[in-house]
Amino acid sequence: MKKEDIVKIINEKYSNYEGYVQFSHRPIDKDKDIFHNGKKVEISDESGFVYEAHFYNGAESIAIKQINDSWLVSVTQLSEVQNPEADIKTYHAINGLKVKMAQIWKEAEDELCEDMKVLKLKKVVFAGFAKGDDK
Numbered sequence: 001m002k003k004e005d006i007v008k009i010i011n012e013k014y015s016n017y018e019g020y021v022q023f024s025h026r027p028i029d030k031d032k033d034i035f036h037n038g039k040k041v042e043i044s045d046e047s048g049f050v051y052e053a054h055f056y057n058g059a060e061s062i063a064i065k066q067i068n069d070s071w072l073v074s075v076t077q078l079s080e081v082q083n084p085e086a087d088i089k090t091y092h093a094i095n096g097l098k099v100k101m102a103q104i105w106k107e108a109e110d111e112l113c114e115d116m117k118v119l120k121l122k123k124v125v126f127a128g129f130a131k132g133d134d135k
Contacts (some may be wrong), residue, residue, distance in 0.1 A: 003053050006050050006064070006071065007041050007050065010041050010050075010053060010055075010064070011040045011041055013060055014054075014055045014057075014062060014086060015040070015056040017036075017038070017055035017056055017062065018035065018036035018055070018056055018057075018128055018129060019034075019035065019053060019054050019055035019056060019062075019126065020033050020034045020053065020054060020117070021033045021050055021052075021053040022050070022051045022053065023046055023048045023049065023050060023051060023134075024047075024048035024049045024050075024051040024076045025047055025048030026048065026095060027094075028131070030039065030094065030095040030097070032056060034097065034129075036129070037075060039096065047065065050064070051063040051065070051066055052064060052066065054125075054126035055126070056078075056100075056126055056127055056128040058078075058128075059077065059078055059079070059133050060075055060076060060077050061075075061076045061078060061102065061125035061126050061127060062074070062075055063074075063076075063125065063126065064076045064091045068098060074125075076102075076104060076123065076125045078118075078125075079124075079126060080104050081103070081104060083104050087102060087103040087104075088100055088101070088102045088107065088127055089101055089102075089103070097122045097129060098129060098130035099126070099128075099129060099130070100126075100127040100128050100129065100130050101124050101126060101127060102124065102125050102126075102127040103121060103123075104121070104122045104125065105119040105120065105121055105122065106120060106122045107120075107121070
């Protein structure tokens with residue numbers, strides 16, 4: 001799949017999401033790579049490829065990553081977050097942006113706890129941009 005193809009998919013399927021795209025050849029540019037409110041991904045002057053992209057629409061988080069010659073698309077429902085107050089954190093990012101990340105914990109048997117079920121961190125996903133003065 002060419003970069004134009006993945007950008008077309010991003011623009012068609014995720015235009016109502018907020019998110020960002022990381023290109024392979026340069027750092028994230030706040031004006032070009034961070035988008036919301038229907039802003040489209042532009043590739044007119046890009047020499048690299050889409051390395052990864054993350055999107056959020058209030059209910060689900062989408063991660064798109066290039067791995068060798070394939071694309072991994074991971075969809076996570078934010079309803080999987082067991083304790084939103086504790087498991088969704090805000091982090092300071094580039095250019096003063098604040099990024100929210102959600103931790104997904106699942107019960108699993110743990111041999112170090114005599115095979116009792118314990119919560120284990122399964123993944124951390126993009127959960128949008130924080131607004132205002134959140135810390």
